[in-house]
Amino acid sequence: MKRARSSEADEETPRQNGSSGRRRGVQQHRGNEDDEGPGLGAANLQDDDIDPSLRREIRSKYRDLINSVQQNREDMLSPSNNKLTEVLEEANKLFQDVREAREAALDAQLLVVATDLGKEKASQLFSEGAAFDPTAFAEHLLSFMGLNRLEDEEEELQNGAVDGYLPQDAWHRVAKRAESCFKTAPAFHYMMGSFHAEPPPPKQRIERQRKVPGKEAKRMMPTQLKKMEESHQEATEKEVERILGFLKGYHQDDPSTPISYYEFVIDPNSFSRTIENMFHTSFLIRDGLARMYLDDKLPCIAPVEEGEVEAGGSASRKQCITSISLKTWKELIDAFDISDTLIQPLNTQNE
Amino acid sequence: MSQQMGDSHRRFLQNMMANGIVDEQDAKTLYQHCCQTHNTQCILDKLDDFIGTINSKLQPMFMQIRKGMSEDSGHQYYALVNMAETDVTRMSSDYTDTELELFRKTMDLIVSSENGKASSTDILNTADTLSTKKLKKSETEHLLNRLVHDKWLNEKRGEYTLSTRCIIEMEPYIRTMYQDQVKVCHICHNIAFQCQICENPTCGIKIHHPCVARYFKGRTEPQCPACDDFWPHEIPEPQRKGKKTELIYMYLHVWVHS
């Protein structure tokens, strides 16, 4: 803090003198910023003609400087950052060639931006007590939120900042900590009374459930699957057959050991392939080419023998629906200790 | 009953607002905490009197802290409930009208089912029949997650049941709206969703699982308390499953409709 103060103050003092002196000159033009007419130059600006392309270049350089101050404002505010001095020196050089009001106006604009920044920098320097640095604050907060910092150097290089991932409850941790600072009124939530009381429509539920299994089964297929089925029907059929091939293969290898459903469909290297496998496998079940059953309360899958396919009519078939989330997927991999995929992905096979 | 409320009562009520429902053990801990914070006397077995004082002031606002049993564990719970439906209560902004319609239809499904459950498939199909606005599959799934998170529904292996909080608050509503369908437990006389049913076709009484466990505890030849027929169901054991098995079950969202 002290170090920064002395060095900055040394640099700031002459700069401020210089700029305020110059500023007076520039301010005389401020009202005429948009007017390019001749004869508006102040006494200290000479009126001799200069090359229009040089003027264009000057303006473009001014704009770049203004931009760079605006874009890098936060970093330039940091006590150890000397960029402001560099910008002002650059502006001084440019100003030597400024002859016309239009360029002078840009110089003024840059000064406004720089002065504002300088003011804030100064207020940081001369304020009593510690300064607040949002960047350091964010850094500490990340630790508080339980950031898992990645050891991987490559990742760090890519972003130039601290890398790593935040745990799922990161913001809950902050919220929990915040509770003691807030005197927020707790809210009252209820269900009863939030909607109009309405008796249910009359039902013939027993008939509905038992009599039309075919129709029910069809309706039960989620809409998402229906859509996929229409657009990718052929690809799907191929993939379903391919998976049936795997299933039959594993079953033939060891017919007496049940094949765990999750071990069969889960690809521990890819969540999305797991979803695809589950999707395609569902067709095997739907079409009666495979069956699922519970073995010691765990779901298992087995191919249906050729003869059985016909014999087991649709009435006795069962409908299965499975769902999986990224979290579940990870937990299942752990629970079943899955290290390999049983269904080889299609593309790696082809390659 | 005419006891005045103090800050300890108000703090207890505020915690009930924030949590919606707490089990008996937590309620006692909370009671102690509130009394300690405001230096008032705390007599642990007077929790119901303490809550009675709050309720006497809440009732004019159509609110109440109501006690009820979990159908699952048999434990006692306290829930803060709303008791009236008015133009003002319908302004509640937690759920949209469409979402509430889906909730109501889910309740229809659960109440009318044999086993007090509704599969997510059936609920998803119901989402296509909403009168206000159709919900997409993903929207419905998101809503169901929210309803579970807000403690209005329970979910286990893809099947939804009414939560303890929901049953406690909605019991009068369910009894009125579903009078033809709803059955009460023969032992505790509360409405019963998760229960065993006497298989004698002329009897068919229902008993909650925890009530079964309590009622038949230690009996070798269990008989229906209404018709004296043999009680053919497995008598649940009071202790709970191990944590690990439960975790795996929770994530095996596989269910087979027979």
Place this chain on the structure above:
Amino acid sequence: MTQRKRLSNTQISSQSRRRSEVAVAEEEDGDLTFTQPSTSQVQRGLERLTSAQVDQKTAEVVQYFLVKDQKKIPVRRADLVKHVLKDYRNVYPEIMKRVTQSLDQVFGLKLVEIDTKNHIYILINKLEPAEGAPLDNSPTNPKMGLLFVILSVIFMKRGAVKENVIWHTLKKLRVDPGEKHEEFGDVKKLITDEFVRQRYLEYVRIPHTDPIEHEFRWGQRADLEVSKAKILEFMGELHNQEPQSWTQQYRDAHSTPNSTQASTSSQR
């Protein structure tokens, strides 16, 4: 099919009626129609009502405040009169007196008029947050974490902060205002719209800026609800530094008559 259609049409109209009522009242500047009744008017009004009627209306108004507080939206008197008080507008002061008392005595909540010109009310807690609250699993709202971070930065920057500082800081915390966030959804909307409507934040244009720049300040609700001293304590913990070392912020936190001082016991 036709039957279903007809059914859904009637339902839609009844639903949208309820919606549009609310929407209209929130848009129009309807407080003009309401004038505060005089004491004698109130007296006469009360004589015509039974105490049960007054109690009932009081309860409805209490519930209205609780319902609006579910999403922390301030209540405008105009809406209250239009949707709840209705025919009881002539006894408004009496009802409000009872409502204030009941919120205070039963719930430990304080009804505060944050805008005396437009008559806007919010609820804040009269009870101090408790040390070591016993229910660890009580639900938390991650949005409050985000708000807390923003309020902290504003406070530490002495009351006003350019929006870029906030976006810059949040990006470091893996929250990008331009991207949909898993927990916060549309971050920019949450911060510049929802928090602003709840009166936690003010989002104001800085005059004479080109391109347009905005800055954040604390909103009235934050002034009433949030303890600067406790924020500074948290800052101390985070930076492993004494809160007093931020001399000016420390002075701000302990001199302004904000929430910490306003906390009186609700017992009378």
